[in-house]
Each structure stands twice: as C-alpha cells, then as structure tokens.
Amino acid sequence: MPIIEKSGVKAWQVRDRNSQLIRWAMWLLGTMAFVFSWKVISDNTQWAIMGNIGAVTMDIGGRAMPPRWSYMDQLWLPIWDTLNIATLGTLFALIMAVPVAFLAASNTTPSRLFVRPIALLIIVSTRSVNSLIWALLLVSIVGPGVFAGLIAISIRSIGFCAKLLYEAIEEIDETQVEAIRATGASGWQVMVYGIVPQILPAFAGIAVFRWDINIRESTVLGLVGAGGIGLQLQSSLNVLAWPQVSLILLVILLAVVIGEFVSAKVRGAII
Amino acid sequence: MLKLEKLTKVYNTGDKALSGVDLEVGKGQVIALIGPSGAGKSTLIRCVNRLVQPTSGRAILDGVDITALGAGGLRRERRRMGMIFQEYALVERLSVMENVLSGRLGYVGFWRSFLRKFPQSDVDEAYRLLDRVGLLHMADKRADARSGGQRQRVGIARALIQDPTLLLVDEPTASLDPKTSREIMRLIVEMCRERELATIINIHDVNLAKMFVQRVVGLEAGRIVFDGAPDELVPDVLTRIYGEEDWEATIETVDDADEENDEAGK
Structure with a gap:
C-alpha cells in the first residue's frame, strides 16, 4: 500500500x-x-x-578520393533498377497487404478463429525474415536479377504494411461504420463508405514510409545477386576499386535523400 | 406501424439491458424515450434496426417481423428506418454531400456508390434536404470542419434521404449547447410531422422532451415504467423513472422555457 x-x-x-x-x-x-x-x-x-x-x-x-566520376556511365542503369525494385516492390506489397490487413483486423475479419490467425501468421512470417535473406532464397529459386529483388522486397514489405494497416483498421471510429450500416448498405458499401475514408491517411502514410525504407533496402540486394546497384558495389569492393566504391556510396546517399524528401512531402500533404 | 413485443436483450456479459418491452408507435407519432443512463434506451432503438441483435421478442414494422429477417431482408428494411446519432456519426473525411448521399446506399448498387455516381433524383433530393436544413452552401465542405449543430443537420439529412417510414433518434442533442439543442429538436419534430414518420427519440433532457413531443415513454432498468403525455410527468413519476430527487426545482424552469421567450442562449 x-x-x-x-x-x-x-x-x-x-x-x-x-x-x-x-x-x-x-x-x-x-x-x-x-x-x-x-x-x-x-x-x-x-x-x-x-x-x-x-x-x-x-x-x-x-x-x-577523388571518386571515379567516369564510372557513373555504368551506374545509371543499376540505380534505375534499384529505384524500380523499391517502387514496384512497394506497390505489389501494398496490393497484397490490403486484403491481409482486413482479414487480420479483429473488427473486419470474417472469422476470428480461422482466418485471423492465418493472416497474422502471414504478417509475422514475412516480417521476421530480412529482405536480404528473402533475396538469397529467391535468387536460388528464380535465378539472379532484378525480378528476385523485386519479389524479395515485396514479400518483406507485406507484413510491415499489413501490420500497420490492420492496427489502423482496428482503431477506426465504429459509430461511423454503424451509421453507414444503419442505412441498409451492403457489406462492401460499409467498407467503402464507413472504413476506407477513415484509414486512407494511414494507408498513404504507410505506403510512402515503406517506399522510403525499400529504397534503402534495395541498394544492398545486389550483394546477393538480386539486381540493383549493390552488384556494382560488391564487384568494386572485390577488386578494391575504392574510387568506384565512394562514387556508389554517394549515389546511394543521393537516392536515399531524394526518397526521404519525397516521402516527407507526401506525408505532409496528407496529414 | 412499429410494434415491439416482449423485446429482450441480454448482453454477453450477462447484463439484462431490456426485459420484455412492449411498445407501439403509430404513423406520424413522435415519442420521447427518457430514462437514466444505462436504462436501455440506446439498446432499445438499436434492437429495432438490429445494430444490436435482440435476444428474444419481436419488432414488427408495418407487418414485417424485423427480428426474423435474413441479411438481405434486413438491409431492405433498414432503408425504411432512418437513424440519427448522438455524436452525429458522420464519416468525417467525406464531404457533406457524400455524407447525405450515403443515406441512399441501400438503394444504389456497389459500383455506382463506389464511383459516387448517384442517380440524379437522389442528388436533387440531397440538395433539397440540404436546403431544408440550411446547409446548401456547405455541400462541398468536409464534414469534420463543421460545428456540432451543422453536423447534426447533416445527420438529419442523411437519415431523411433514405425516405424512411420510421425514424430512430439516439440522444440527438447530448453534445450540443442549449440553443442548438432546441433548434435541432424543433427541426427533427417538424420533419417528422411533415413526413408523418413514426419516431422514437432517446433523450436525457426531460424538459426538452416535454417541449417538443406529445408522448413520453419512461424506461428504467430495461422496463417501461411510464407511458403518457408530457404533463403527466409529475415528480412522483420522475422519481419512479430516475430515482429520488427534488423535481420541483427543475420543473419550475420548464414552465419558463415553455413560454418561448428565447432565453435558451443564456
């Protein structure tokens, strides 16, 4: 006491x-x-x-020092690949994360006993494995290249996006949903009118946040042969070509800074 | 019109919110449902449109037993039951117009509603109702940027665009100031008269209820303990509904209010 x-x-x-x-x-x-x-x-x-x-x-x-600027000719394509891996990977992840989130949220899941545990398992299992490890696995399945990186980033991001999204779904104001239901709206209409407007800001925030993270993650995927600028980084490191390494690091830094800038702008515009 | 027969609701927690409520509301009749917090007022109106599933008993609207309906039938019947909520329950991030039109969701297919392609007749009706509640100029504003009274007006328009025969009103004035409360109550009661809607209004404020309705039903611990005209609400009756209290002191102020000398804004 x-x-x-x-x-x-x-x-x-x-x-x-x-x-x-x-x-x-x-x-x-x-x-x-x-x-x-x-x-x-x-x-x-x-x-x-x-x-x-x-x-x-x-x-x-x-x-x-100084960085080998002429090496830039060989970097344009890999950095473009890297950005594509990040962007498309985020896009695919979101497409898959949305249904998973709705199945996992306790207020929208069709069945708490069967469906929800499966959805939660998808979230946990995709989240718990690092994208570099997913890339390693996928390189041996689909072969080296951009496609393996793309899938690795997508899988890794499903759990992250779905988790944040289902938490947002669970926090919605139920009376708004109730009001839409009371008009005689169907289940899908209740979702589109009662739930979606409430989670839209969270969804947009999650999307740009994950895209931002994925730009950083996709720069290293090349280390295991999954496409992007990491491949150049590894080969430069292997031959001790330090001026090339410094140029690659600069390019990565620039890409990340631009990514952060864009996502900050987008988030600011939504909230 | 609306007929409740032995309507009972026991929540999973074991709380008996309603025990065998019998009630009949005729066409065009507006009743105020009063009672202390936790008496089951909200549960009662939610059992009618089955936002809450009644445990036993029946709710019959124009001969249709609502408690026996399947999902599709329930959706069809819900279209005839407009509902107005305590905290407005507007979809905050949608515009005023979208909120009003959401009252038509039961009549419009999924893709039309998804793409916001409502029939012109619905849009015309939405404009007419917005004009009637005095919000025509705000149709394109977002709902969460409105004041409490304005939001409740949007809520009223959303309920009425359903073209209901029954209106369920849950504490419409609980979050509003005294003057706005009266305006909102007046608007609701006027609209019900115009359209001859059967209406149940849950309300905390006994004085407000007495000002605007001809029939008051008192609910206490899930049972109806009073059903009569507002002037029958003598102190003894109020004690039966709410418990012991010096009711004379409160009732005095009601008499003042009835004279319509607009002191409400005080």
Missing part, C-alpha cells in the same frame, strides 16, 4: 516498500551486467589493431 499511516499522518509515496526494493535490485542487476559485458568486450579486443584504426581509415579514405 502506498499510503502508510504513521502516528496519525497519512504519508504517501508512489510505490510501496516491496516494489521499491524490487526496482532497486533490478537496477543493480542491470548495472552489473553492463559492467561485466564491458570487461568481456575489452578483454577480447585486439588493441594492437585498434591502435591502427585511424591510420587505416585515412589510408582507405585517401585511396577512395
């Missing part, structure tokens, strides 16, 4: 004595774990190499 009677005075504190002690013990344990981990890392670090870090970084940095 947080209220303690002491000689007629009612003292009050946020927590009682036991929960106070438990919290104190938790903090102590946490601090001890942190200090111990610090020591383990420190013992396993090769300090001789660490001492060289500055010099090595400067060396690579020096070799990477």
Whole structure:
C-alpha cells in the first residue's frame, strides 16, 4: 500500500516498500551486467589493431578520393533498377497487404478463429525474415536479377504494411461504420463508405514510409545477386576499386535523400 | 406501424439491458424515450434496426417481423428506418454531400456508390434536404470542419434521404449547447410531422422532451415504467423513472422555457 499511516499522518509515496526494493535490485542487476559485458568486450579486443584504426581509415579514405566520376556511365542503369525494385516492390506489397490487413483486423475479419490467425501468421512470417535473406532464397529459386529483388522486397514489405494497416483498421471510429450500416448498405458499401475514408491517411502514410525504407533496402540486394546497384558495389569492393566504391556510396546517399524528401512531402500533404 | 413485443436483450456479459418491452408507435407519432443512463434506451432503438441483435421478442414494422429477417431482408428494411446519432456519426473525411448521399446506399448498387455516381433524383433530393436544413452552401465542405449543430443537420439529412417510414433518434442533442439543442429538436419534430414518420427519440433532457413531443415513454432498468403525455410527468413519476430527487426545482424552469421567450442562449 502506498499510503502508510504513521502516528496519525497519512504519508504517501508512489510505490510501496516491496516494489521499491524490487526496482532497486533490478537496477543493480542491470548495472552489473553492463559492467561485466564491458570487461568481456575489452578483454577480447585486439588493441594492437585498434591502435591502427585511424591510420587505416585515412589510408582507405585517401585511396577512395577523388571518386571515379567516369564510372557513373555504368551506374545509371543499376540505380534505375534499384529505384524500380523499391517502387514496384512497394506497390505489389501494398496490393497484397490490403486484403491481409482486413482479414487480420479483429473488427473486419470474417472469422476470428480461422482466418485471423492465418493472416497474422502471414504478417509475422514475412516480417521476421530480412529482405536480404528473402533475396538469397529467391535468387536460388528464380535465378539472379532484378525480378528476385523485386519479389524479395515485396514479400518483406507485406507484413510491415499489413501490420500497420490492420492496427489502423482496428482503431477506426465504429459509430461511423454503424451509421453507414444503419442505412441498409451492403457489406462492401460499409467498407467503402464507413472504413476506407477513415484509414486512407494511414494507408498513404504507410505506403510512402515503406517506399522510403525499400529504397534503402534495395541498394544492398545486389550483394546477393538480386539486381540493383549493390552488384556494382560488391564487384568494386572485390577488386578494391575504392574510387568506384565512394562514387556508389554517394549515389546511394543521393537516392536515399531524394526518397526521404519525397516521402516527407507526401506525408505532409496528407496529414 | 412499429410494434415491439416482449423485446429482450441480454448482453454477453450477462447484463439484462431490456426485459420484455412492449411498445407501439403509430404513423406520424413522435415519442420521447427518457430514462437514466444505462436504462436501455440506446439498446432499445438499436434492437429495432438490429445494430444490436435482440435476444428474444419481436419488432414488427408495418407487418414485417424485423427480428426474423435474413441479411438481405434486413438491409431492405433498414432503408425504411432512418437513424440519427448522438455524436452525429458522420464519416468525417467525406464531404457533406457524400455524407447525405450515403443515406441512399441501400438503394444504389456497389459500383455506382463506389464511383459516387448517384442517380440524379437522389442528388436533387440531397440538395433539397440540404436546403431544408440550411446547409446548401456547405455541400462541398468536409464534414469534420463543421460545428456540432451543422453536423447534426447533416445527420438529419442523411437519415431523411433514405425516405424512411420510421425514424430512430439516439440522444440527438447530448453534445450540443442549449440553443442548438432546441433548434435541432424543433427541426427533427417538424420533419417528422411533415413526413408523418413514426419516431422514437432517446433523450436525457426531460424538459426538452416535454417541449417538443406529445408522448413520453419512461424506461428504467430495461422496463417501461411510464407511458403518457408530457404533463403527466409529475415528480412522483420522475422519481419512479430516475430515482429520488427534488423535481420541483427543475420543473419550475420548464414552465419558463415553455413560454418561448428565447432565453435558451443564456
């Protein structure tokens, strides 16, 4: 009890004595774990190499400068592929995520007992595997190239988009839906008039947010042979062509910045 | 017209919201349903259009047993039952016009409604109703940018464009100021008279009910404990409906209000 009677005075504190002690013990344990981990890392670090870090970084940095601008000729197509993978991947993901979200939301699912668990399983399983791993799997199934990357990005994004969307569906104002239902509207009409207008801002926000993430993710897909600019990055790294690497990193940075800019603009326009 | 027979609703939680309600509402008759919070007023009108599924009993509208209808039949009958809500329940992100036209959804096919291609007669009627409730100039504005009174007017237009024979009104004035409350009540009652609608109005405000209706039904713990004219609502009756309270003090102010000296805005 947080209220303690002491000689007629009612003292009050946020927590009682036991929960106070438990919290104190938790903090102590946490601090001890942190200090111990610090020591383990420190013992396993090769300090001789660490001492060289500055010099090595400067060396690579020096070799990477200036970027090999002429290499840009060979980058236009891969960066275009990368953007296409991100955009089309997001588009396909959204097409598949919308029905999954409606099946997963507890207020729109046709069956809580059978359909909803399946929809939730789709969400969890697609979300829990990184797109790089999806790409690895797909390269061995459909072969290397843009198509594998596209599918990898799509699959990875279904769960993300469907999860955020079904949470938005569950948060809608039910009285608006009730009002549409009371007019004698059919199930599909209730969806189009009562639910869709309420989740449209969330949907648009999710779409541009995921597109933004997918631009970044699709730049590395080439590392496993799934198309895009990552392929050039890997081959440049393999031959230690540092000036090319620095140019590729610059191009990726620029693409991401443009992506962020566009998605911020779109989100601002909706909300 | 509308006839309720032993209408009973027990919620899954075991709460008995309605127990054996018998009620008859004639054509063109406006009744006020009063009672304390939790008496089952909302449940009662929602059982009529089956937004809430009644546990037992029957609701009969012009000879059709609504409680026995399948999904398609229910949708058809719902078209004849307009509903007005407490918090307006407009679709906030749609325009005023779209909200009004959504009252026609039961008559229009999916693709026409999806593409907003309503028949010209519906659009004409929507304009007529918007003009009648005084919102013609706001047809293209978004619903969530309107004031409470304006939104409720949109709600009224949406219910009436259904061309209903029965109007179910759930606490139409609970979120409105006193002056707007009276305007809205007056509008609802006028419209019901014009179209000879049978109407059930749930209302908290006894004084407001007495101002506008000829028949009052008192609901307490899911049972009808009073059914009569407004002037029969003597303190004893109010005590039976709501519980002990000094009713004389409140009733005094009603007499003032009845004289229509527009002090409502105070």
